[in-house]
Amino acid sequence: MVLTSDISLDARALKKGPWTSTEDSILTSFVTKHGEGNWNSVQKHSGLFRCGKSCRLRWANHLRPNLKKGAFSAEEERTIVELHAKLGNKWARMATQLPGRTDNEIKNYWNTRIKRRTRAGLPVYPADRAKSCSFKYYVEASDGRSFISGKNADCDLTSSFSRQGGCLDSFHPISRRDNRSLNNRTFMTAVPPSSAVNQGINHLVFEGTINSYHCTEVIRNRQDDRNAVTNESGPFAESSSDESNMISRSDFIFSSLAFDRGYMAGALLSGSDNDLGQSLVLYNQRTTHENPITHYGPPVSVATLKQELPSSQSAVSADSTGTQRSSITNPSPIIPSNNILSETDSYGSNASNYLEALIQEAHPVEDIEQVCVSMDLIDQLMVLTSGNMPPDITALLVSSGKGRWGEKSDPTTPVEVGICSDHSTDVSPICQIGIWDETQAISTHSCPPVVPRFEDNMKELPREGTYPVCTDEDFLTLLDLANSDAVPEWHTSSESKSVGVPYALLVGNMDALPTQQTIAELDNSTSYRSVANQLWEHSSGAW
DNA sequence: AACCACTACAACCGCAGATCT
């Protein structure tokens, strides 16, 4: 009531509409004299009958020095497209990357561009931006599962993933740490059709931000997305440029990366942050960068897996005979058709023993260094473990691969943690563990495996002594060495380095995870690879 | 010349977070 008259008074007093040159000059002289800020006082003391907001806007968009006028250059346009792909409608943030341009300009440009392209039936993002990733792998498994694995060398989009039941488009990993696009980061997602949803492997590979243009059915078996499974619509189903679709979630925790013949090798279902204790969480970038607590949880039992799946999806299903079995297509006649593991079994020791038996069956045991673990074995193991590779087995496989590093086909596929093959030979070059790199292309990786000490499992690893088991003192020593820059880094990419989990893997002791401060210091000074290098030298190449 | 569609741009509005009192 009281305010009504005030408001109408203000409405009468304050001018709206286009600014005159006189007003501009008044505002300019006032700001030049008194500086920016305190815009309401501008209105009060400058004689302008404009509200503070209007003054700020006029100054910021038109009067402040160093503003660029005129049409956007081709380079600026390209930058805008890239930035929008990464940031969405964060005009102000985009403006900081375009000197002399205002958020309003960029917004106007984008909106008219959107209109134009939409009217023309063109995609928002140019096709060359949406498809230029060279996917290292694309596998359509016989059971209908599809995987896309992309590593991207020159663009920040991974898309053009379209398949029955879902597609992934415009996939933009962005570092939370500095909002930098993880352009060269390897990522993969698996989008199984409904018939295979119960594999427990349909998880995004990374934790980050997804700009979900046209994303559908990407994540389907997360706790809070279970309802979405039934209506064939994932959490990113809406197609919109709305900021609300900039989904940043921390619970897309990928497991291992490698797969062949359509099978995940290495595995693991993800879990939310709250599930750390249940899942074998291998990497969680958010926790790494902001709160470096990343766990190797206990192995996920089949029962746990089952529990974690939506009600419409079960890890094991009954076949026509009523036998409960993994719904992963059995890839090999070697493996009995029924699941060796009972539902309630943790696969741990059984699987380990079974794998050892398999290896011994395939190769003479006297020279384990010559053992080649074929993908058949990995296939079988995947069936055995329903896609969840226990860490001790992972380590065993690495052990089997000892000595193969750098030989013939270079096992350069980077993995976060897990097992991979290079997909180039019939016989897999075994496994790698623990090399996580968001800046290196797949094909340029070459470094010795870093074997985590899986706490209780460590003492059970074969060939004890060949693993780089680090004490905390070792860790500090290595850290000093790394920070001393005494050793050349394995790569000198100017991109920021990823530390944290790799470090922990390196150290082999999750308890020895460096503090965030340490990570930051390390990140500024050297690469964790130099530590790995030291580790390698310390072990005299023994691993 | 008049009208219309379209584009580019400027400015306003509402909201939310930060800061102040």
Added chain:
DNA sequence: GAGATCTGCGGTTGTAGTGGT
């Protein structure tokens, strides 16, 4: 600690200019 105020951001609207019919 709570309310007021300031500031910045993003969405929306208004308007001038341009080109085609």
